[in-house]
Structure formats: structure tokens, C-alpha cells
Amino acid sequence: GAGVSQSPRYKVAKRGQDVALRCDPISGHVSLFWYQQALGQGPEFLTYFQNEAQLDKSGLPSDRFFAERPEGSVSTLKIQRTQQEDSAVYLCASSRDSRVSARSEQFFGPGTRLTVL
């Protein structure tokens, strides 16, 4: 069975460029999360979708970061006017259940490694 997939796997951007990162969650998974993992750190929460609704975007570091999941499946994380501090691995995770299920396992994709020069 297919897991969570992300594309591109690697992205090099020049400072100031806009980038779009794609996540294909496991089919039928209600919840979708984006995390940012800087080198030597654990993943940090960015935003959460339940189906197409973005219920929590408290982790987005600035208004340059924008995420969407218009049809409740594929999600895109967009970063405008990239800065060097945006260099990190961006991980997408999905889980079967909605937020009320505290123990629902999150399955992670392989991540997109973004390098901003």
C-alpha cells in the first residue's frame, strides 16, 4: 500500500524565490499535518488540516508561509520570497482520524529538503 508521498524530494531555491511543496497523504486519511525540521532539531509543527479545513496554522513562522488542501486530499505548502532561514526538511504527515482521536498514529512522508541559497 502506498504511504505518504512528497514532491519534490529536493529543492534548491534562490533567496526571494517562491516555492511550492506537495504532499499526497494516505488515501482516506482525514488529518494532514506539515512540520519543519531544521538540521539537528526535531520536527516542529506548522499547520493542520482536517479534510479541506485548515484548523490550526499557529506554527507557520510568517505570512510568507501558506498551505492549502482544497479537496481534502493533496496538500501544498507554499513559501513566498524564500529566505535562508527557511532551509529545512518539510515533512508531511497524515492520520486516519480527526483531532478527537488522541492516539491516532501519524504517518510521515519522506520530506522535501529545501535549500535556500
Add this chain to the structure above:
Amino acid sequence: RKEVEQDPGPFNVPEGATVAFNCTYSNSASQSFFWYRQDCRKEPKLLMSVYSSGNEDGRFTAQLNRASQYISLLIRDSKLSDSATYLCVVRDAQAGTALIFGKGTTLSVSS
């Protein structure tokens, strides 16, 4: 102060050794607790959930002390394949279902 704190290591142990990792969390409202494993340049994968009564999965034993806000992971009879970074993870009621990760503890098992 970070919400989840771990000793980053590295822990360098020989095959067959027993090794223990500890983790503390700051938010007493935390409800769910996990250990994730992350191999180099790979995504995190759930190793095991941690329950109040403690739980065991083969060579791995996890313990939770809510009073001290402390979580542990014990690995017995270490294998070369156990070499990875171990992430302590909590989930708070207020944070919904988002996971809060520690920085991870690196384990290297050598022959």
C-alpha cells in the same frame, strides 16, 4: 525552555548492550506520549506509544512518570540496526493532534 527535552547524545554502545534514554516534558496537560525513530535522512517512524502503566515491545521498554513529567526508553540487547535518532514526542490537549518533538537522542551501536 523547550517543551520536550532530551539528551542529544550521541550514545555509543557495543552490540548487546542495554541503553536507556530519558526525556522530560514541561506541559502537565500533555496527554499522549510516544517514541519515534528517525534514521539518517529519513522520515520519523513510530516506535511505540508510551502508557502510564509502562509497556514493552520485544527489546524495547517505555515508561512514563506523570508526576515527574518524565519518559524513558530502554533498549536491551542492542543491535547494529538500532543505530538511529530516537525522538521523544508528546501531544497536548490544547495543541489538538499536533505532535511536539524533542531534538532527539542519537544512538550508535557498534560491533
